[in-house]
Amino acid sequence: MKVLQFTIPVPHDKTIIVQKNVLPHFYQHLHRHQEIQMTWIQKGEGTLVAENNMHAFRDNEIFWLGANQPHVFKSDPSYFTPKSKKKIVALDIFFNPNGQLASFFSLPELKLLKNFITQAQSGFRVPQTYVSEISSKMIRIQQHAGADQLIHFIDLLKFLSSLKELKALSSASQTPVYSEHEGIRIGNIYNFIMHNYDKPITLEDAAKQAHMTPQAFCRYFKKHTLHTFVSFLNEVRINEACKKLTDGGYDNIATVAYTCGFNSITNFNRVFKSITDQSPSDYVNSYFQNVEH
Incomplete structure (x- = not known):
């Protein structure tokens, strides 16, 4: 449905x-x-x-x-x-x-x-x-x-x-207003990104899901989600990284970075801190301290 x-x-x-x-x-x-x-x-x-x-x-x-x-x-x-x-x-x-x-x-x-x-x-x-x-x-x-x-x-x-x-x-104060048609389209884009966050996704790939040109897609996506395509993709990837970092099933931070779609640990650290205001290691330490309390 x-x-x-x-x-x-x-x-x-x-x-x-x-x-x-x-x-x-x-x-x-x-x-x-x-x-x-x-x-x-x-x-x-x-x-x-x-x-x-x-x-x-x-x-x-x-x-x-x-x-x-x-x-x-x-x-x-x-x-x-x-x-x-x-x-x-x-x-x-x-x-x-x-x-x-x-x-x-x-x-x-x-x-x-x-x-x-x-x-x-x-x-x-x-x-x-x-x-x-x-x-x-x-x-x-x-x-x-x-x-x-x-x-x-x-x-x-x-x-x-x-x-x-x-x-x-x-x-x-910034709630996007969707029509039914827009909701279906945005939902399909969300589904595509959240199923493929661990792969190299380009703007062109996402635009194809919406049957738009990349330029039109950029304007449409920003208007209806208040995100750029890159900022939304980064948030999905960091959100997934946070889950992996705290579920105890990863070998090291670099492994998490690469399995979440980042192609360099430097870029991962930079994006992670810009979204969470913490480094990956500080995030992990803070999480487990709160859990213990």
């Missing part, structure tokens, strides 16, 4: 939709929907593209996505190999604050929760410190129905609204 606007099937007797997914890979096309989405990735690795930004994801991470926020959880390429036996497992909660819940959130007692929902429109990743408690609350919502489910839902929102310094997944 290669459409940008996605409709969540909503039962007539429910305002909170809970879905448990066990699939070979995540839905792989850029899309959006009216509902706010909260996703607990119980098992799975890949890259979340949220509007004009990307974030690596791993097992046991939770993300909040705003209403109508274009996004795609892109599973790692290893999930798409012919002999892959990998599975993703995720628990999703969807709700539309502007649908049947609108009058509920207009109650004065829920003003703080409504403000939180408004401020979280650009989405966020739940800090790892709180994943255990929040995932438990999500399970309670899944296990209950009726008024009890609504009570646990409010409890979840109340806890989330108390968290400080949540980092937005994207910049709300």
Whole structure:
């Protein structure tokens, strides 16, 4: 289903939709929907593209996505190999604050929760410190129905609204506006780059995916993603490098650089620092220090 606007099937007797997914890979096309989405990735690795930004994801991470926020959880390429036996497992909660819940959130007692929902429109990743408690609350919502489910839902929102310094997944002030046709085209370009980041990809290669001349493609891509082709490709490659550097399965930094599409360690170090504000070795040290704490 290669459409940008996605409709969540909503039962007539429910305002909170809970879905448990066990699939070979995540839905792989850029899309959006009216509902706010909260996703607990119980098992799975890949890259979340949220509007004009990307974030690596791993097992046991939770993300909040705003209403109508274009996004795609892109599973790692290893999930798409012919002999892959990998599975993703995720628990999703969807709700539309502007649908049947609108009058509920207009109650004065829920003003703080409504403000939180408004401020979280650009989405966020739940800090790892709180994943255990929040995932438990999500399970309670899944296990209950009726008024009890609504009570646990409010409890979840109340806890989330108390968290400080949540980092937005994207910049709300620079949100690209896509039509359905543009969403399909941009999604196809994203798919192409994210499946081939480890190979030498040229501007001409990407332009062919969009059936454009290189010059027209440059203008189009910058307008709709706020990235140049090179900056987006570099972010994909560095995002993949960050995952490889921290999963413990690499021999050395140079190996990671070359397997992520860079043809020199010097260029890799320069691009890595420009995107993360850290050298690769500092990034690894910082990551494992935070994990240990």
